[in-house]
Amino acid sequence: MVDKNTASFMRSLCMGQIEEDIILPFPEIPASEKETLRGVISSLEQLLGKRDEQFRKWDRSGEFPPEFVDELRQFGLFGLVIPEDHGGLGFGSAAYSRTLQEVASYDASVAVTVDAHSSIGMRGLLLFGSAEQRAAYYGKLATGEMIAAFCLTEPGSGSDAASIKTTAVRDGDDWILNGNKLWITNGGIADFFTVFAKTGKADDRGHLSAFIVTRDMAGVSSGPHEDKMGIRASSTTTVHLDNVRVPHKNLLGEEGKGFKVAMMILNSGRTGLGGGSVGGMKRLIRLATEQAKGRVQFGKPISEYGLIKQKVGQMVVDCYATEAVVSMVAGFIDQGYKEYAVEAAISKVFASEALNRTADEALQIAGGNGYMCDYPYERMVRDSRINRIFEGTNEILRLFIALTAMNDVGQNLRELAKSLEGVFVDPIKGFGVLSEYALRRAALATGINREGTTFTRLHPALKPQALLFEEGTRDMASAVDRILRKHGRNIIDKQFATRRLGDIMVDLFVASSVLSRVDAALRARGPEKCAHELEIAQTFSAQAKKRIRHNVSEIDANEDEQIKSLADHAFEAEKFPWDTL
Ligand SMILES: Cc1cc2nc3c(=O)[nH]c(=O)nc-3n(C[C@H](O)[C@H](O)[C@H](O)COP(=O)(O)OP(=O)(O)OC[C@H]3O[C@@H](n4cnc5c(N)ncnc54)[C@H](O)[C@@H]3O)c2cc1C
Structure with missing residues (x-):
């Protein structure tokens, strides 16, 4: 029986367990x-469909009209999760x-406006509100x-959220907030702000608290609309807090636990950004297939050329996989998983x-048209780019993903070392205490199947893919072992x-x-009707x-040292250091 308070598929997988x-x-x-x-989706078509010209105009002007x-x-649209x-x-x-997903398939700026409201702006209230x-x-x-709106970032504090400078100082029944939030x-359109501020001592890094701040509080103001690369019609501004008196009852979550509040908001809201990405990809596939079938070069529609098929086929695989992983995470949240x-x-x-790859390839399929502002591709390339930056940059998230795994494994290795302490004094007793973890590790290393290290419930048509996955799990286990053995506690610096x-x-x-999604399709419709889904699983x-x-x-075999040395060389010169002239 899975304990939803502690169970995590990936954290178990790092221990060699396929849950x-x-x-x-x-x-x-x-x-x-x-x-x-279904009702919402069909009404959205009436609200947002046939507005392409307007969305293009608002992208140009860089703002939605208030109407x-x-x-x-x-x-x-602002009440979806309430x-x-x-x-x-x-x-x-x-x-x-x-x-x-549906909203983003019409316009990314609308999707970001709704996402910032529901995924992050008011999510603190949903998760922690009294x-x-x-x-x-x-x-x-x-x-x-x-x-x-969600107000964490500051001029001096982006990825390093714990370093924010905005302060909240207790004054009787109130808090006085001072600071500047960026992007x-x-x-520019919000009246409700989830604001993160430092509530500890000046040198107490990370001691943050979250507050509900409203625009009608004296001292709250926002700056002008930022001119930006994509999602241009969505509002992005600075937010200033100048001696803002916030009642203590507006503290969101526990005092001093603001960092955790921020991370839980971002985690819980990720399915909004994910859904938006799927919507963008589905639209790009519609556009690219229509474009490729209509464009004739060398006497044939370009859709008949292998290099174009290669792009479209990959877009389909990517889109299916993205929808699968986003739905999986949404399912975890809806089923009450906590980790x-x-x-x-x-x-x-x-x-x-x-989404970035798909937008780039769709533009390429459209050729010169793709580059022209009369077509939607260039806008979609610009719009899609932000997703790798906000709500946690992909670099920071990759580090988080891997370091969590290594921390878990490291802890287990320590426990394992402890349990092995007596093994040479009393080998029999020593083996008796070998942890479940050690046994699974041994099974993984040798490829011998042990309960929990293989898939047993996947549809038989997915057997080859299940085996590939199990091999991948063994590869991951060996990667974690090798990285930890090589770098030990210095891992934090080994990016x-x-x-x-x-x-x-x-x-x-x-x-x-993907395997889980295709498994469900196979069970619902049978292998004959799922030939393409099987191809996706295979691919x-x-x-x-x-x-x-x-x-x-x-x-073990890489060019990391050379790459680092070249980067340091460029940093020192602050330019490309060679010239052929
Ligand atoms: C259009 C837009 C909308 C936004 N909306 C909001 C919002 O509503 N609310 C909000 O609070 N913020 C918002 N942001 C801010 C956004 O979340 C930050 O831009 C993001 O967190 C990255 O911070 P930064 O830009 O300061 O980059 P930095 O943190 O300075 O990072 C710069 C680069 O260095 C990398 N990097 C940083 N630290 C490390 C490290 N330790 N190791 C390796 N690489 C590292 C980053 O991945 C990145 O590539 C928005 C930003 C934009 C552009």
Whole structure:
């Protein structure tokens, strides 16, 4: 029986355990929400369909007109995740993510506006709000009378969130907030701000707290609309807090636990960004296939050429895999799992990069047209780029994914070392205490199947892919062992190695999500009707396996030292140091 408070598919996998019960069967959108979701999706078509010209114009002008934001409010787009008894739709993560998918397939700026409100802006209230706080704000947030924003980043503090300088100082029943927040999505249209501030001593790094701040509080202001590369119509501004008096009852979560609050908000909200990425990819596949079939060169539609098929086929695999991994994480959240941070981070990394690849290749298929502003491709390339930067950069997330695994394994190795202490004094007794972990490790190293190290419940048609996955798991175990043995506690500074493990973990979790999704399809429709889904499983598993092998092989044989030396050389010169002239 899986304990949803502690179970994590990837953290178990790093210990050599394939916890099938966590990922099988593939999660479905709850039946109770499907009907409403269908209604929302068809009404969205009326709200956002046939507006392409306007979206293009607003991308150019770099702003939505206020009347359009009013239309989003009237539609109820700001109430997606707010409970029904407070006027929202009460969607769980899967239905929410599916809605964002639909919104993003029309326009990324609209999707980001909704995402910043529901995924991060008001999510702290959803996760940590007191009954009083919820009663005070849910209603207004559901109608969009209040739009929400998440205020963490500052001029001197981006990835290193613990280093923020905004302060909150207790004054009687209030807190006085001072500081400046940077690049806040919805900053110009929001009335509800989840603000992170330092509540510890000046040198007490990381002692943050979260507060609900509203625009009507004296001293709150936002700067001008930022001119940016993509998602241009979405509002991005600075937010300033100048001696803002915030009542103590607006503290969100526990005092001093603000860093945890911020991370839990970001983890829980990742299915919004993921859903948006899937929506963008589906639209790009529609555009690219239509374009390729209509464009004739050398006497044939370019869709008939292998190099174009290669791009479109890969887009399909990427899109299916992204939808699988995002749905899997949404399913974890909806089923009440608590430890899904690593999996959510993986879904964000994979989704944002798959969307980027797809947008780039779709533009390439459109050739010169793709580069022209009359076509949607260049805008979609620009719009998609932000996903690798915000809500945690993909570099930081890769480090987080891999370091969590190594920390877990490191702890187990320490326990293992402890249990082996007496082994030479009393070998028999020593073997008796060999932990479950050590036995699984031995099984993984030797390739001998032990309970829990193989798939047993996947559809038989997926047997070859299950074997590839199990091999990948063994590769990962050997990668973790080798990296830990090589670098030990210095691992924190060994980012080349950590990135490799991060990539391996991304591949394994996405592969497991694909297998689970195809398994569900096979069971529902039978292998004859799932030929293409089987091809996706075959392709993704084989591609992932090759990438994993490559990453493992690079742990010992690589050019890391040369690359580092060249980087240092460039840093020193602050330019490319050679010239042919
Ligand atoms: C359009 C837009 C909207 C945004 N919306 C919001 C919002 O609503 N709320 C909010 O709070 N913030 C928001 N942000 C801020 C965003 O979350 C940050 O930009 C992001 O966290 C990265 O911080 P940074 O830009 O300061 O980059 P930095 O942290 O300075 O990083 C620069 C580069 O260095 C890398 N890097 C940093 N540290 C390390 C390390 N230890 N090891 C290896 N590499 C490292 C990063 O991955 C990145 O590639 C938004 C940003 C943009 C552009």
